[in-house]
Amino acid sequence: MPEINIPGDNPVLVIGAAGLDVVGRIETEIKNATSNPARIRASYGGVARNVAENLARLGQPVRLLSVVGKDQIGDEMLAYTRDAGVDVSGVFRTAKFPTGFYMGVLDPRGRLKFAIDDMRILTALNDSYLLYNADLFESASLVFVDANLPGTTLAISFELARKYNIPICADPTTSTLAPRITPYLSQLHLIAPNSAEAIALTGQQFDPADQTAAIEVARLLVNKGTNVAVIGLAENGVCYATSETSGHIPAVRTRVTDPTGAGDAMTAAVIFGMLNDIDLDDAVRMGASAASLTLRHPGTVLPTLTLQMLYDELGL
Numbered sequence: 554m555p556e557i558n559i560p561g562d563n564p565v566l567v568i569g570a571a572g573l574d575v576v577g578r579i580e581t582e583i584k585n586a587t588s589n590p591a592r593i594r595a596s597y598g599g600v601a602r603n604v605a606e607n608l609a610r611l612g613q614p615v616r617l618l619s620v621v622g623k624d625q626i627g628d629e630m631l632a633y634t635r636d637a638g639v640d641v642s643g644v645f646r647t648a649k650f651p652t653g654f655y656m657g658v659l660d661p662r663g664r665l666k667f668a669i670d671d672m673r674i675l676t677a678l679n680d681s682y683l684l685y686n687a688d689l690f691e692s693a694s695l696v697f698v699d700a701n702l703p704g705t706t707l708a709i710s711f712e713l714a715r716k717y718n719i720p721i722c723a724d725p726t727t728s729t730l731a732p733r734i735t736p737y738l739s740q741l742h743l744i745a746p747n748s749a750e751a752i753a754l755t756g757q758q759f760d761p762a763d764q765t766a767a768i769e770v771a772r773l774l775v776n777k778g779t780n781v782a783v784i785g786l787a788e789n790g791v792c793y794a795t796s797e798t799s800g801h802i803p804a805v806r807t808r809v810t811d812p813t814g815a816g817d818a819m820t821a822a823v824i825f826g827m828l829n830d831i832d833l834d835d836a837v838r839m840g841a842s843a844a845s846l847t848l849r850h851p852g853t854v855l856p857t858l859t860l861q862m863l864y865d866e867l868g869l
Contacts, residue, residue, distance in 0.1 A: 567608070
Protein backbone atom coordinates (compact mmCIF):
# COMPACT_ATOMS: atom_id res chain seq x y z
CA MET A 554 0.00 0.00 0.00
CA PRO A 555 1.39 3.47 -0.81
CA GLU A 556 2.89 5.26 2.18
CA ILE A 557 0.50 7.78 3.68
CA ASN A 558 0.35 9.26 7.16
CA ILE A 559 -2.99 8.35 8.73
CA PRO A 560 -3.33 9.13 12.44
CA GLY A 561 -5.67 6.24 13.22
CA ASP A 562 -6.48 7.37 16.77
CA ASN A 563 -8.36 10.38 15.43
CA PRO A 564 -11.99 9.90 14.33
CA VAL A 565 -12.93 9.11 10.76
CA LEU A 566 -15.16 11.83 9.34
CA VAL A 567 -17.96 10.22 7.31
CA ILE A 568 -20.08 12.48 5.10
CA GLY A 569 -23.19 11.55 3.12
CA ALA A 570 -26.56 9.85 3.23
CA ALA A 571 -28.54 8.56 6.20
CA GLY A 572 -32.05 7.20 5.87
CA LEU A 573 -34.54 4.42 6.39
CA ASP A 574 -34.22 1.26 4.28
CA VAL A 575 -37.28 -0.86 3.53
CA VAL A 576 -36.47 -4.06 1.65
CA GLY A 577 -38.87 -6.76 0.48
CA ARG A 578 -37.83 -10.25 -0.61
CA ILE A 579 -40.41 -11.68 -3.00
CA GLU A 580 -41.36 -15.28 -2.21
CA THR A 581 -42.38 -16.22 -5.79
CA GLU A 582 -41.60 -14.94 -9.26
CA ILE A 583 -42.51 -11.25 -9.49
CA LYS A 584 -45.90 -10.51 -11.03
CA ASN A 585 -46.47 -7.03 -12.39
CA ALA A 586 -49.49 -4.84 -11.62
CA THR A 587 -50.45 -6.79 -8.51
CA SER A 588 -49.37 -7.35 -4.92
CA ASN A 589 -46.59 -9.89 -4.43
CA PRO A 590 -46.17 -11.90 -1.20
CA ALA A 591 -42.84 -10.98 0.39
CA ARG A 592 -40.83 -10.83 3.57
CA ILE A 593 -40.37 -7.15 4.34
CA ARG A 594 -37.95 -5.58 6.80
CA ALA A 595 -36.97 -2.05 7.76
CA SER A 596 -33.62 -0.86 9.10
CA TYR A 597 -31.56 2.31 9.20
CA GLY A 598 -29.36 2.84 6.16
CA GLY A 599 -27.69 5.35 3.87
CA VAL A 600 -24.19 4.60 2.55
CA ALA A 601 -22.36 7.05 4.81
CA ARG A 602 -24.37 6.09 7.88
CA ASN A 603 -23.78 2.39 7.17
CA VAL A 604 -20.03 2.87 6.83
CA ALA A 605 -19.99 4.95 10.03
CA GLU A 606 -21.90 2.31 12.01
CA ASN A 607 -19.71 -0.53 10.75
CA LEU A 608 -16.56 1.41 11.70
CA ALA A 609 -17.94 2.18 15.15
CA ARG A 610 -18.85 -1.47 15.76
CA LEU A 611 -15.27 -2.43 14.85
CA GLY A 612 -14.04 0.00 17.51
CA GLN A 613 -13.00 2.92 15.31
CA PRO A 614 -13.87 6.46 16.52
CA VAL A 615 -16.15 8.00 13.88
CA ARG A 616 -18.17 11.18 13.31
CA LEU A 617 -21.09 11.43 10.90
CA LEU A 618 -22.00 14.54 8.95
CA SER A 619 -25.41 14.06 7.35
CA VAL A 620 -28.91 15.53 7.32
CA VAL A 621 -32.19 14.05 8.57
CA GLY A 622 -35.70 15.38 8.86
CA LYS A 623 -37.35 16.77 11.96
CA ASP A 624 -39.53 13.67 12.12
CA GLN A 625 -39.88 10.49 14.16
CA ILE A 626 -37.73 8.44 11.78
CA GLY A 627 -34.95 11.00 12.09
CA ASP A 628 -35.23 11.01 15.89
CA GLU A 629 -35.08 7.23 16.15
CA MET A 630 -32.32 6.81 13.57
CA LEU A 631 -30.07 9.31 15.32
CA ALA A 632 -30.67 7.61 18.68
CA TYR A 633 -29.89 4.18 17.21
CA THR A 634 -26.76 5.38 15.41
CA ARG A 635 -25.54 7.18 18.54
CA ASP A 636 -26.06 4.02 20.59
CA ALA A 637 -23.98 2.12 18.01
CA GLY A 638 -21.03 4.35 18.90
CA VAL A 639 -21.18 7.01 16.16
CA ASP A 640 -20.78 10.69 17.05
CA VAL A 641 -23.90 12.22 15.45
CA SER A 642 -23.65 15.62 17.14
CA GLY A 643 -22.90 17.29 13.81
CA VAL A 644 -25.88 15.85 11.91
CA PHE A 645 -28.11 18.63 10.56
CA ARG A 646 -31.89 18.56 11.09
CA THR A 647 -34.35 20.20 8.70
CA ALA A 648 -38.13 20.41 8.44
CA LYS A 649 -37.97 21.12 4.71
CA PHE A 650 -37.80 17.45 3.68
CA PRO A 651 -38.54 14.08 5.32
CA THR A 652 -35.66 11.83 6.38
CA GLY A 653 -34.14 9.99 3.40
CA PHE A 654 -35.87 6.80 2.28
CA TYR A 655 -34.77 3.76 0.23
CA MET A 656 -37.00 0.91 -0.95
CA GLY A 657 -35.59 -2.23 -2.55
CA VAL A 658 -37.18 -5.38 -4.01
CA LEU A 659 -35.25 -8.66 -3.98
CA ASP A 660 -36.04 -11.79 -5.97
CA PRO A 661 -36.49 -15.17 -4.22
CA ARG A 662 -32.71 -15.75 -4.37
CA GLY A 663 -31.97 -12.46 -2.60
CA ARG A 664 -30.77 -10.55 -5.65
CA LEU A 665 -31.79 -6.92 -6.07
CA LYS A 666 -34.37 -6.53 -8.85
CA PHE A 667 -34.97 -2.80 -8.54
CA ALA A 668 -34.93 -0.01 -6.00
CA ILE A 669 -36.21 3.52 -5.52
CA ASP A 670 -35.13 6.23 -3.15
CA ASP A 671 -36.09 9.71 -1.97
CA MET A 672 -32.94 11.63 -1.04
CA ARG A 673 -34.14 15.18 -1.69
CA ILE A 674 -33.08 16.04 1.83
CA LEU A 675 -29.42 15.83 0.82
CA THR A 676 -29.77 19.16 -0.99
CA ALA A 677 -29.66 20.62 2.53
CA LEU A 678 -26.21 19.10 3.02
CA ASN A 679 -24.58 22.08 1.35
CA ASP A 680 -21.17 23.73 1.25
CA SER A 681 -22.07 26.19 4.01
CA TYR A 682 -22.80 23.28 6.35
CA LEU A 683 -19.41 21.73 5.65
CA LEU A 684 -17.56 25.03 6.05
CA TYR A 685 -19.28 25.47 9.41
CA ASN A 686 -17.86 22.06 10.39
CA ALA A 687 -14.40 22.63 8.89
CA ASP A 688 -12.70 22.03 12.25
CA LEU A 689 -13.86 18.40 12.08
CA PHE A 690 -11.75 17.93 8.95
CA GLU A 691 -8.66 19.26 10.71
CA SER A 692 -9.02 16.74 13.54
CA ALA A 693 -9.95 13.71 11.36
CA SER A 694 -7.75 10.71 10.63
CA LEU A 695 -9.48 10.17 7.30
CA VAL A 696 -12.51 11.51 5.40
CA PHE A 697 -15.09 9.31 3.68
CA VAL A 698 -17.73 10.62 1.26
CA ASP A 699 -20.51 8.97 -0.71
CA ALA A 700 -21.74 10.16 -4.10
CA ASN A 701 -25.20 11.02 -2.79
CA LEU A 702 -23.70 14.42 -1.93
CA PRO A 703 -24.54 17.38 -4.18
CA GLY A 704 -21.75 18.46 -6.53
CA THR A 705 -20.82 21.63 -4.63
CA THR A 706 -20.74 19.70 -1.34
CA LEU A 707 -18.39 17.11 -2.83
CA ALA A 708 -16.15 19.90 -4.10
CA ILE A 709 -15.91 21.50 -0.64
CA SER A 710 -15.26 18.09 0.94
CA PHE A 711 -12.24 17.54 -1.28
CA GLU A 712 -11.08 21.14 -0.83
CA LEU A 713 -11.14 20.87 2.96
CA ALA A 714 -9.47 17.45 2.97
CA ARG A 715 -6.72 18.85 0.75
CA LYS A 716 -6.36 21.97 2.94
CA TYR A 717 -5.76 19.90 6.07
CA ASN A 718 -3.81 17.16 4.26
CA ILE A 719 -6.29 14.46 5.28
CA PRO A 720 -6.65 11.35 3.04
CA ILE A 721 -10.11 11.02 1.51
CA CYS A 722 -11.98 7.88 0.44
CA ALA A 723 -15.14 7.59 -1.64
CA ASP A 724 -17.99 5.24 -2.46
CA PRO A 725 -19.55 5.90 -5.89
CA THR A 726 -22.91 4.68 -4.45
CA THR A 727 -24.63 3.82 -7.78
CA SER A 728 -23.62 3.66 -11.44
CA THR A 729 -25.80 6.74 -12.01
CA LEU A 730 -24.12 8.80 -9.27
CA ALA A 731 -20.56 7.52 -9.87
CA PRO A 732 -19.66 10.23 -12.44
CA ARG A 733 -19.84 12.79 -9.60
CA ILE A 734 -16.64 11.21 -8.26
CA THR A 735 -14.78 11.09 -11.60
CA PRO A 736 -13.26 14.61 -11.34
CA TYR A 737 -11.69 13.69 -8.00
CA LEU A 738 -10.09 10.32 -8.77
CA SER A 739 -6.60 11.82 -8.65
CA GLN A 740 -7.24 13.10 -5.11
CA LEU A 741 -8.52 9.85 -3.63
CA HIS A 742 -6.68 7.55 -1.28
CA LEU A 743 -9.31 4.82 -1.72
CA ILE A 744 -12.25 4.23 -4.00
CA ALA A 745 -14.55 1.25 -3.45
CA PRO A 746 -17.00 0.72 -6.34
CA ASN A 747 -18.90 -2.38 -7.33
CA SER A 748 -18.47 -3.65 -10.88
CA ALA A 749 -21.23 -1.48 -12.41
CA GLU A 750 -19.86 1.63 -10.68
CA ALA A 751 -16.31 0.79 -11.81
CA ILE A 752 -17.54 0.64 -15.39
CA ALA A 753 -19.24 4.03 -14.96
CA LEU A 754 -16.02 5.53 -13.55
CA THR A 755 -13.71 4.18 -16.24
CA GLY A 756 -15.87 3.54 -19.30
CA GLN A 757 -14.22 0.10 -19.45
CA GLN A 758 -16.66 -2.80 -19.79
CA PHE A 759 -15.70 -6.06 -18.09
CA ASP A 760 -17.19 -9.32 -16.87
CA PRO A 761 -17.11 -9.49 -13.03
CA ALA A 762 -16.37 -13.21 -13.35
CA ASP A 763 -13.15 -12.43 -15.25
CA GLN A 764 -10.59 -11.80 -12.50
CA THR A 765 -7.89 -10.59 -14.89
CA ALA A 766 -10.20 -8.06 -16.51
CA ALA A 767 -11.48 -6.86 -13.13
CA ILE A 768 -7.94 -6.30 -11.85
CA GLU A 769 -7.12 -4.36 -15.02
CA VAL A 770 -10.04 -2.01 -14.33
CA ALA A 771 -8.80 -1.56 -10.75
CA ARG A 772 -5.38 -0.70 -12.18
CA LEU A 773 -7.02 1.75 -14.56
CA LEU A 774 -8.52 3.58 -11.57
CA VAL A 775 -5.03 3.71 -10.04
CA ASN A 776 -3.67 5.06 -13.33
CA LYS A 777 -6.24 7.85 -13.02
CA GLY A 778 -4.62 8.83 -9.72
CA THR A 779 -6.38 6.87 -6.97
CA ASN A 780 -3.95 5.33 -4.46
CA VAL A 781 -6.05 2.22 -3.76
CA ALA A 782 -8.91 0.79 -5.83
CA VAL A 783 -11.04 -2.00 -4.37
CA ILE A 784 -13.81 -3.36 -6.61
CA GLY A 785 -16.56 -5.53 -5.16
CA LEU A 786 -17.55 -8.31 -7.57
CA ALA A 787 -20.47 -9.82 -5.58
CA GLU A 788 -20.29 -13.64 -5.72
CA ASN A 789 -17.04 -13.32 -7.70
CA GLY A 790 -15.16 -11.82 -4.74
CA VAL A 791 -13.12 -8.63 -4.57
CA CYS A 792 -10.21 -7.32 -6.63
CA TYR A 793 -7.83 -4.54 -5.71
CA ALA A 794 -4.88 -2.57 -7.06
CA THR A 795 -2.32 0.04 -6.05
CA SER A 796 0.69 1.36 -7.95
CA GLU A 797 2.73 -1.42 -6.36
CA THR A 798 0.47 -4.47 -6.16
CA SER A 799 -2.83 -6.01 -7.21
CA GLY A 800 -4.83 -9.10 -6.45
CA HIS A 801 -8.11 -10.94 -6.12
CA ILE A 802 -9.82 -12.29 -3.01
CA PRO A 803 -12.52 -14.96 -3.51
CA ALA A 804 -15.93 -14.37 -1.98
CA VAL A 805 -16.67 -16.13 1.28
CA ARG A 806 -19.28 -18.76 0.43
CA THR A 807 -22.48 -17.88 2.26
CA ARG A 808 -26.23 -17.81 1.96
CA VAL A 809 -27.72 -14.48 0.89
CA THR A 810 -30.51 -13.20 3.09
CA ASP A 811 -30.24 -9.55 2.03
CA PRO A 812 -27.45 -7.93 -0.05
CA THR A 813 -28.25 -4.41 1.14
CA GLY A 814 -25.29 -2.87 2.96
CA ALA A 815 -22.79 -5.66 2.19
CA GLY A 816 -20.63 -3.34 0.08
CA ASP A 817 -20.67 -0.70 2.82
CA ALA A 818 -19.49 -3.29 5.36
CA MET A 819 -16.66 -4.27 3.02
CA THR A 820 -15.59 -0.65 2.58
CA ALA A 821 -15.65 0.01 6.33
CA ALA A 822 -13.55 -3.06 7.08
CA VAL A 823 -10.95 -2.12 4.44
CA ILE A 824 -10.76 1.41 5.88
CA PHE A 825 -10.40 -0.04 9.38
CA GLY A 826 -7.54 -2.19 8.11
CA MET A 827 -5.77 0.80 6.57
CA LEU A 828 -6.11 2.81 9.77
CA ASN A 829 -4.59 -0.03 11.76
CA ASP A 830 -1.59 -0.67 9.47
CA ILE A 831 -2.95 -3.99 8.21
CA ASP A 832 -1.52 -5.21 4.91
CA LEU A 833 -3.85 -4.39 2.02
CA ASP A 834 -4.38 -8.03 1.04
CA ASP A 835 -5.43 -8.84 4.61
CA ALA A 836 -7.56 -5.68 4.84
CA VAL A 837 -9.44 -6.74 1.69
CA ARG A 838 -9.91 -10.22 3.16
CA MET A 839 -11.43 -8.56 6.21
CA GLY A 840 -13.69 -6.62 3.86
CA ALA A 841 -14.86 -9.81 2.16
CA SER A 842 -15.51 -11.31 5.59
CA ALA A 843 -17.57 -8.28 6.68
CA ALA A 844 -19.60 -8.44 3.47
CA SER A 845 -20.29 -12.14 3.98
CA LEU A 846 -21.51 -11.61 7.54
CA THR A 847 -23.78 -8.77 6.40
CA LEU A 848 -25.24 -10.81 3.52
CA ARG A 849 -26.62 -13.31 6.04
CA HIS A 850 -28.27 -10.63 8.17
CA PRO A 851 -31.81 -9.41 7.35
CA GLY A 852 -30.77 -5.79 7.70
CA THR A 853 -28.34 -3.19 6.43
CA VAL A 854 -25.68 -3.42 9.16
CA LEU A 855 -24.92 -6.42 11.37
CA PRO A 856 -25.55 -5.05 14.89
CA THR A 857 -23.32 -7.65 16.55
CA LEU A 858 -20.31 -7.02 14.27
CA THR A 859 -16.92 -7.18 15.99
CA LEU A 860 -13.32 -7.49 14.86
CA GLN A 861 -13.20 -10.98 16.35
CA MET A 862 -16.14 -12.00 14.15
CA LEU A 863 -14.14 -10.96 11.07
CA TYR A 864 -11.20 -13.07 12.22
CA ASP A 865 -13.47 -16.02 13.01
CA GLU A 866 -15.06 -15.77 9.55
CA LEU A 867 -11.57 -15.95 8.03
CA GLY A 868 -10.63 -18.89 10.24
CA LEU A 869 -7.90 -16.96 12.05
